Amino acid sequence: MSFPTVIRNLCRHKSVAVSLVLIVTVISVAVLAPWVAPHDPNMQYFDGLTMEGAPLPPNDEFLLGTDLLGRDLLSRLIYGAQTSLIIGIVANGIAILIGTLVGVSAGFIRGWTGTILMRLTDLMMAFPALLLAIALAAILQPSIWIVALVIAMVNWVQVARVIYSETIAISSREFIAVERTLGASTLRILFSHLLPHLLPTIMVWATLGISTTVLLEATLSFLGVGVQPPTPSWGNIIFESQTYFTSAFWLVLFPGLAIILLALSFNLVGDALRDELDPSLKGRG
């Protein structure tokens, strides 16, 4: 199926079409941040605070209001989108890479190597992902790249397990056996038969994984072990203003909505993509 056909089929569902538009918007805004942001995200505006020094609610000058330091919330959200997407792509890319490597090796080689690799994923599953990420981030002193690495280190496990069972399923199909009897080398089977069949699964998990990554980054930043201020991230904007949230509610509401909408969009698109690329799974959770 060609790429345009897939997109067209996905857009049949209204919710998925809206999600795709939202994702494209967030990506463009993040890329064009220096041109679309109305203010400097790190500038502490003198007229950005009330006479008493409290943050301003949404108004004509600062469309979504200002934060505790008098910075423009909208501009911080726009630059925060960069942070979320960079971590989403880097962390998720590494997780997919490790997960695919482990899953394919375990499913293709099997034997002792396969057993050990899969027992390793069992071991990782015994830890609550958030707590393990917190422990790692606290020990490693976070920067944006460390945060991405930490998220990748807890997120590859799911991917590995899915790719593993998929590899087993594909390897046991007849055309692989036929290829083998025809004398195809292991490498040839791997690259020209196995990987192309794994591609839909990888694409689905790459999409769903961005949602998980965005949520985990936001939570880590909210707990103070994620992206460190002054670099804006949707999670640390809420972290910085959490004690004020009853009096300056926009400081939680807008970044919160941004996180939920982006995560929801990637979840909806990933789910629809799964139905589209693997009809046998249609209608299943």
Place this chain on the structure above:
Amino acid sequence: MMPIYILRRLGYAVLILLGVSFITYLLLYMIPADPARQLAGRSATAETVANIRAQLGLDLPFYQQYFHYLMNLIQGDLGRSYIQRTEVSALISSRLGPTMELMAWGIGFELLIGVSLGMLAAIKRNTAIDRFLMALSFVGVSSPHFIASMLFLYLFAVNLDWFPLGGYGEFEHVLLPALTLGLLGSGWYSRMVRSSMIEVLEQDFIRTARSKGLTRLRVLFRHVLPNAIVPVIPMIGIDIGIFIGGLVVVESVFGWPGLGQLAWQAIQRVDIPVIVGVTMISAVAIVIANLIADLLVPLVDPRIELDKS
């Protein structure tokens, strides 16, 4: 068959716990720059640091250090807090009660909401109600716990004044944090119950039950639900890791004096032994929950083959 299955499953749980101890050991003693200096504090003399190093056995070879750590763990010694100068195990056991209480309520709500919404969606399959509920389940799993907690606090505690602003003690205190955990976690359950129910509804014995004149409700609760609910049991085991992650956040936003809040306070002070201690206890809880789930499933559904793996 069954005793062998139980023994194998138990042995495997012990093996996983050994692996857990090894990873927590790495986190505690291999990654930080110098655990002895961290424990001694900033103003300690070189002699004190050397003493602590000897006490912890940090001058021994690697495998001896790990063995030493493992023996301590088995005796319930999780090390000492960097900041609070107390045993991590004492800190943890003082927080266990409130956490268990919130967990019980939270998982209860999760199952109640997830199973009933999943059933409703399956019965109303392909209608607007079904689509609405499934969209809702996605919103639930796409919402981070800290945002939902703060939104609910603002809406139901600050503005509407239905609940207290957090705290611990009365029944009214547990309700909002438990509902938050339940609502967010119910998404995966409702999706799973929906699909497993649709599968059961399409089977022959359901048509037989209907055609012999049983009422819809009776078929639903006597025949469909008991069959559709089986996959929920292992799901609880799998979900518990995600649930504990949510617990850390919900407890810290609502000021609930449990393990999650302890972890959160430890994060603010970079008190690594406490963070790792809570991680370790959670891993033990997850292994035990999965063990129980695996042992329960064949009891609930005797048709399941035990030696699939």
